[in-house]
């Protein structure tokens with residue numbers, strides 16, 4: 001059960017419904033097959049990213065029409081006739097999304113509002129394309145201050161569909177296969193050498209494993225997407241170290257994971273221990289990487305990172 005007494009329970013309820021249905025869209029495309037495209041920055045995007053984002057924006061607009069929506073995909077050049085037909089077939093099969101104007105919804109540019117939603121329709125698109133781990137992340141903030149988040153991870157640790165949620169000052173919870181939401185907490189691990197570390201399958205840089213070697217870490221989980229934040233929040237792993245591009249880090253990628261880990265008792269900072277500031281669509285960091293941990297080993301991680309070549313490069 002989620003509380004109906006908290007300030008943003010309406011937003012949380014909507015965000016849970018949204019990621020739940022959104023994961024049906026992504027799984028539908030996974031079963032029937034999907035078209036992939038290359039974005040200008042060379043990262044991949046699929047028709048499922050578009051179908052999911054368009055659905056999510058439409059649902060938020062319906063319930064909170066004045067809110068600003070900050071969503072990842074902003075290029076409609078891939079939306080040809082065939083792509084639109086494919087999106088409509090998915091909506092029809094799932095019995096959702098009646099009367100959505102696909103193009104208009106995708107390209108909707110909102111005015112600034114202090115009420116802001118962030119949308120990552122598929123996080124870990126490379127993992128999604130390969131049948132591996134991916135996630136769908138929604139965040140909500142007031143004046144760039146995170147209030148709630150939801151993350152759906154289809155096939156989380158092979159258990160089934162997990163939905164993770166967090167509310168500011170009200171903790172983190174999760175549910176598997178639409179069961180009741182239960183509170184989650186970070187691990188009690190206090191020894192960095194024995195800690196289990198999450199890192200990326202497709203986006204790592206050499207300094208990440210150099211750090212792990214220096215810290216004598218021997219246990220690893222290597223997966224795609226913000227599911228790594230979920231693993232820190234529920235105590236499956238103890239730390240996560242991630243490279244960040246200082247000028248191209250966006251709130252839709254980070255807000256859900258940061259709030260989830262913090263509300264589960266963990267700590268998230270940049271590589272030098274400074275907090276990560278969210279400003280509308282941007283994440284502002286003073287060092288080009290992120291550490292998420294169970295809090296207990298956080299200072300030890302920062303200490304071991306000192307002298308890392310990443311600080312000489314930037």
Ligand SMILES: [Mg+2]
Pocket residue numbers: 072120121122123124125
């Ligand atoms: Mg994405």
